[in-house]
Amino acid sequence: MTSTVLKRTSMTTRAITRSQFDLAADLLNLEDYMRQLLVRPFRSLTVEVPVRMDDGSYQVLEGYRVQHNGARGPCKGGVRYHPEADELEVLGLATTMTWKTALLDIPFGGAKGGVQVDPRGLSTRELEEVTRVFTSRISLALGPYRDIPAPDMGTNAQVMAWMFDEYSKRGGYSPAVVTGKPIALGGSLGREEATGRGVMYTMQYFSQDYGVPLKGGTVAIQGFGNVGAHLARLLHEQGAKIIAVSDVDGGFHNDGGIDIPRMFQHAYVDRRPVPEFKGEGGTITNDQLWNVSCDWLAPSALGGVITKEKNASTIDCKVVVEGANTPVTPISDKILDDRGIPVLPDFLANAGGVVVSYFEWVQNLQQHPWSITKVTEELEAKMRVAYDDVRKIVEEKGVPWRTAAFTISLARVAEAERLRGHHDSNSASS
Ligand code: NAD
DSSP: OOSHHHHHHHHHHHHHHHHHHHHHHHHTTOOHHHHHHHHSOSEEEEEEEEEEOTTSOEEEEEEEEEEEEOTTSSEEEEEEEETTOOHHHHHHHHHHHHHHHHHTTOSOEEEEEEEESOGGGSOHHHHHHHHHHHHHHHGGGOBTTTEEEEEOTTOOHHHHHHHHHHHHHHHOSOGGGOSSOOGGGTOOTTHHHHHHHHHHHHHHHHHHHHOOOSTTOEEEEEOOSHHHHHHHHHHHHTTOEEEEEEETTEEEEOTTOOOHHHHIIIIIISOOOGGGOOSSSEEEOTTGGGGOOOSEEEEOSOSSOBOTTTTTTTOOOSEEEOOSSSOBOHHHHHHHHHTTOOEEOHHHHTTHHHHHHHHHHHHHHHTOOOOHHHHHHHHHHHHHHHHHHHHHHHHHHOOOHHHHHHHHHHHHHHHHHHHHOOTTOOGGGO
8 A cells, every 4th residue: 555556646636636736725715714724634533453363463554534524414335345446535435525516516515435455355254344334434424414434435335324324323323324235225226327328427417518419429438337328328319429438447349329328238247347248349549449439438447547648639539428436637637628628527437326325315314205206307407507507607717527516615615614714613524
C-alpha cells in the first residue's frame, strides 16, 4: 500500500476533485472560509481491524470512514475492500459523494469508507469477520440519520447484510443504516441496474437535445461490471449499437454491433472474460478500445483512464459519458473541451445508484417497499431534473458540463452550511 503507484492514484483522485472544485468556487465567488470548510472532511476515522484467519493466525488490517460533509443530510457513500484502499483516495471519493447527492438534490451528504484488504484472498468466514469488526469499530459514527454505507468495489449485498446485522446488535433493528442490501432484508428493487440506467437516461436526454444519435448510434464501453454491463444491456434495448466493450482481461469489437444479450450472459452473468466471447467480431486490447471510432464513449471501469499522455488527444467520439468515477483527468477535460467533445460528468451521469439507494432508505424508514415501476419512474424524474438543471447553466454560462454541475452542487452545500450557521453542529453527521 505504500507503493508509489498507490500514492499516485490517491493523489490523482484528490487532485481531480480539487481542481474541479476551484473552478466552480471561483465562478460562484465563494468565500475563503467556505472553501476551507468544503475542501476538508467533517470527520475522518482510521481504525484497526484485527481479524482471526482460518489458519488460526491474526492479521491487523486498516479501515477508514471519511465523512466529507453532512450539511444537507446524513452522510452517504460506499465501502470498498481493496488492497490499495487508503485514506486519501477515500477522502476524494467521499468528496465526490457530497457533490453527487447535492446535484441530484437528495437529502444526503457525502462519505466513503474502505478496508485495505484483498477480499478475493479471504474465505467467507474471514470476510464476515472483517466486516463485523470494521462495522463495530466505526459504528459510533454510523446510523440511519448519521452516516449510511453502501457497497462499492470488493463489497456486495451480503457484506451490507452483515453490516446491518452488526449495527443492529447495538442500535436495534436498523435496515436504513446501510443500502444495497439483499431484497429479503429490505433492499430496493431496481438497485442493481440503477447506475447503468441513470447513465442511459443521461445519454437519452443529451441525444434529444443535441442530436447525437442513440437509436442506431455507436457506443464503446470500458468495463463490463455492474455499471458497464447494465448500461450495454439497456442501451441495446434502446436500439443503440454497442460496437466495443472491455473488462480487465481485454476487449471485444464489432463495427456491426456486438450481440449484447449474449455478451451480458457470458461476461456478466457467467463471469467469463470478455475476450473469450464467441460471437461475431474480434478481440481487441484494452488500449485499442480508445481508438474505436464511435458516437459515445462510456468509460465505466476505473478512474484516471483518459489522460493527456495516453488518449485525450486521439479518442474519436462525439461525447464522453463518465460511467466510472473520475475517469477523465482535469487536463484531459480541457483537451476534450478544446476538441469540442463534451464530457457528461460522473456525479451527474452515474448518480442513478445513489438515487435508488436513497429510495431504499426511504422504503426502510417507512417500512413500505416500492414496486419496480415506481422505482424506475422516480429515478427517471430525479435524473431528468438534475440533467435539466445542469444543461441550463451550460447554455446560460457557456461552461463545460462538469463546471456547470459543480456550481450547482457547491451552491447547494454552501447554502445549507450558511443556513445551519454553527459549523461545529453539522448534526446530521455529528
Ligand atoms: P465492477 O467491479 O462491477 O466492474 C468493474 C469492471 O471494470 C469489470 O468488468 C472489470 O473487469 C473492469 N475493469 C477493471 N480493470 C479494467 C481495465 N484495466 N480495463 C478494462 N476494464 C477493467 O464495478 P462497477 O460497480 O461496475 O463500478 C465501475 C466504476 O463505476 C467504478 O469507478 C465505480 O466507482 C463507479 N460507480 C459504480 C456505481 C455502482 O452503483 N456500481 C455507482 C457509481 C459509480
